[in-house]
Amino acid sequence: MTRLARQALIVVYEARFPATPTWEKGPLVLEHGQVRSTTEARSEYFSAKAARVLYGDPSRPTRWHDASPHVIGDIEVTGMEALRPADEPDACGLVAIHLRHRRGMPISLLRSLAGRMNAGTLNYNPLELVDGQATIQPGRPFTVSFVTSSKQGLPRLYRQPRYWRWPPSQQWLWALASRSDITDYPPDPKNLEPADSDVIRLSSDWHAVVLRDGMGVVGTRPDRGRDDSFFGYAELYLRSIYLDAVLLGVLQKQGLTQLEDRMASALDSSASTTMAELEQEVSSFRHRLWAQHLTPHGTPNRLLIAYQRQHALPERYDQVLTEISDFNRLARDDESRHVNSAAVVFTLVTVPAGIALALLQVLETKNPWLFVAVAVACVGLTVGLLSTRSARVAFRALRNRFTLR
Structure with missing residues (x-):
């Protein structure tokens, strides 16, 4: 196969941070010509x-880096x-490892x-x-x-006659972004x-090209190596600001997944408490x-939108x-139903007593038998009202309310 002139690879892992990283603050500083990818420039x-x-700010950074090189077999780690966007214990975030084969x-x-199946195992552990x-x-x-090619151009990855009309650069875009070859997924x-x-x-x-799990970038003309200033700057931009656009997309996917998980368990908690927490x-x-x-x-906007489209963000x-x-509407409806039920029960209990007291006041009597008769009639009316369908529905709603608590 034709030797590639340039290749770069960044692997992005979702991670959790038990504490603030002790690496140097700020993103990995890359340099080409007069351009340096410092925090200020980005x-x-x-x-x-x-x-x-x-990047955060000087008092509260969100980015750290380690520029120490490592060589592990055929893999060179360049940084x-x-x-970590949130400054809290066990916060979610990302780790990006810059590699070269x-x-x-x-x-x-x-x-x-x-x-992939039959792809072999890596001899490095993140x-x-x-x-x-x-x-x-x-x-x-x-x-x-x-990747960029030498003077001979990019080799064809799919050599079968049915792929002859597929340009080599397009083949490489697909292979890099999908992380596959003809044995994994024949297009x-x-x-x-x-x-x-x-x-x-x-x-x-x-x-x-940005696909679900990978982004592939291919040079469409031969690379002149160190004398090719364009591809030197292109690699710097890719490993800095273009990578940052993708990192923000991965953070958005991570955050949305957490919100979806919270929604799935929302009905297992107190409605009012859960509603307030979800809104926050x-x-x-x-x-x-x-x-x-x-x-x-x-x-960067186009790269972020392409990533969002792949994950339907x-x-x-x-x-x-x-x-x-919908959850808020159901919670409000449930709360209104309980309030109405309590009002119904209160009305059914207090109205007969109010009628009895008003009747005794009108009669202006001190006859004890009349008091007993009015009290019995009041109790009977209350029992009758509480045995109606409206009262049973109200009691059922209140019982469910206190049972859920």
């Missing part, structure tokens, strides 16, 4: 809301980053990361790399991969993926994480809002 690129989530092709490494800074959560990581020649509308044309020199959590998610516009520059967010609205 914050100016994004909106204030996005920058607050991605690690931790993103020293000898082999990136497809084999991606297949192993995706857990838990050992983070060294207690975070706990990696179970599940498949999200990958961001970038349908009549509906080759990615579709042309799914390709994000960053420029005429490189294209990107949704408000916090909306103000902290939910966004579809990150920057006046177009590319806008639809899931609307569904959560709808379910909470």
Whole structure:
């Protein structure tokens, strides 16, 4: 196979942080030419809301990094980053590990990361790399991969005649984003993926595709190596601000999943308490994480929207809002029903007594037998009223109310 001129890979894991990371504060600083991806430079690129989530502020950082290199077999780790938006114990967040495959092709490494059958096992463990800074959560990581070709161009990954009309760059986009090869998922020649509308044309020199678990970026022309300043800057942008746009999307998916889990268990708790907690959590998610516009520059917005579309995040967010609205309506209806039931019972008990007292006052008598007769009539009327269907319904509602508590 033709040797690739450039390749980069970032693996994003969902994690929990038992304590504040002890790595250096801020994102991983990359450099090419006159450009350095410092916290200040990235914050100016994004909106204030996005920058607050991605980097925090000097008094309350949300990003840390470890630039120490590691070589583990054929894998070279060039840096690690931790993103923890919430400053609280056991907070959810992300760990991003920057890798390079020293000898082999990136497809084999991606297949192993995706857990494909017969892909082989990796000889590196992310838990050992983070060294207690975070706990990696179970599940498949999200990958961001970038390749460029030498003068010979990208090799064809799907050599069968039925794929001849499929350009090599499109084949690589699909393979990198899906983390698969012909043995895992043979694409349908009549509906080759990615579709042309799914390709994000960053420029005429490189294209990107965002799928459910991976983002693939491919150079569409030969890479001149160190003398190619464009691809040098492109790799820096990909591993910094473009990666940050994807990280925000992963955080949004993580937050929405937690809200959906809370909704699933909402009916197991007190309605009024749960309603208040859900409203507070949704408000916090909306103000902290939910966004579809990150920057006046177009590319990060397009990458975030592509990720959201793959995970149906806008639809899931609307569904959560709808379910909470329905839950609130049911809780209010339930509360009104209990109040009305209590009012009915109170009325049925007090009205006969009020009638009896009014009758005795009108008669102006001190005859004890008349008092007894009126009292018996009052009790009889009360018993009769309490035996009606309306009274039984009211008692049933109140009994259910106190039983649920």
